[in-house]
Amino acid sequence: MTDVEAAARRFIAxxxxxxxxxxxxxxxxxxxxxxxxxxxxxxxAWHRERRAAFPDLRYKIVDVVAAGERVAVHWRAAGTxxxxxxxxxxxxxxxxxxxxxxxRFDAAGRIVEVWSCNELFQLLQQLGVxxxxxxxxxxxxxx
Numbered sequence: 001m002t003d004v005e006a007a008a009r010r011f012i013a014x015x016x017x018x019x020x021x022x023x024x025x026x027x028x029x030x031x032x033x034x035x036x037x038x039x040x041x042x043x044x045a046w047h048r049e050r051r052a053a054f055p056d057l058r059y060k061i062v063d064v065v066a067a068g069e070r071v072a073v074h075w076r077a078a079g080t081x082x083x084x085x086x087x088x089x090x091x092x093x094x095x096x097x098x099x100x101x102x103x104r105f106d107a108a109g110r111i112v113e114v115w116s117c118n119e120l121f122q123l124l125q126q127l128g129v130x131x132x133x134x135x136x137x138x139x140x141x142x143x
Contacts, residue, residue, distance in 0.1 A: 004105045005066035008073055011103070011111065015047060016059045029110040043114065054079035054095070062098070071103045077118075081127055088127050095126040 007027060014023035024040040034042025035049065050057065057079030065072045078096040081088070099118030106112045121131065 004069065004071050004103070004109065005064055007105065007109055007111070008064065008066070008071040008103050009061065012059055012061060012073065012075065012101075015044075019047075019051070027111055029106055029108075029112045032110075032112050032114060034114075043111075053081055053083045053085035053090075055082050056080050069105045071105070073101045073103070075099055075101065085127065088124070088129060091127050093127050095123050097123045097126070 010023065011027050014020040015027070021044055024044050028040040028043050030039040032038060032040075032043060034040075035045040036042060037045075057077055059075045059077045061073060061075055063074040076096065076098050078094065080094050081091045083090055097119040099116055101114065101116040103111050104113040124131065
């Protein structure tokens with residue numbers, strides 16, 4: 001049986017922080033969903049996109065909980081926006097935000113699911129994005 005906590009820590013250290021793409025091919029199963037497809041390449045596509053916007057982005061593990069085939073990782077990330085992030089052009093702004101990533105492993109110890117949530121609104125505010133509620137109606141009016 002694979003130590004799923006150690007594998008999750010390696011995923012963050014190697015793939016997220018050290019950009020060791022070869023590790024993704026060892027850690028991620030072919031059926032794992034990613035950006036525009038499945039498998040290691042689709043997972044790497046998401047990370048390449050994020051790295052294009054924040055080339056120096058670093059993740060720090062705050063806490064890890066592992067049970068059976070599942071691992072939850074609470075993390076903090078920090079980096080400088082040097083490239084396009086969605087609709088936001090490069091700002092040179094340093095950002096710091098938190099999130100949690102949930103991983104599920106198969107019997108061979110490979111990641112078959114990656115699900116993350118993060119403080120996207122906080123990140124966008126740090127980049128100077130102004131978020132306004134929609135106009136032209138009453139919220140919850142049903143009309």
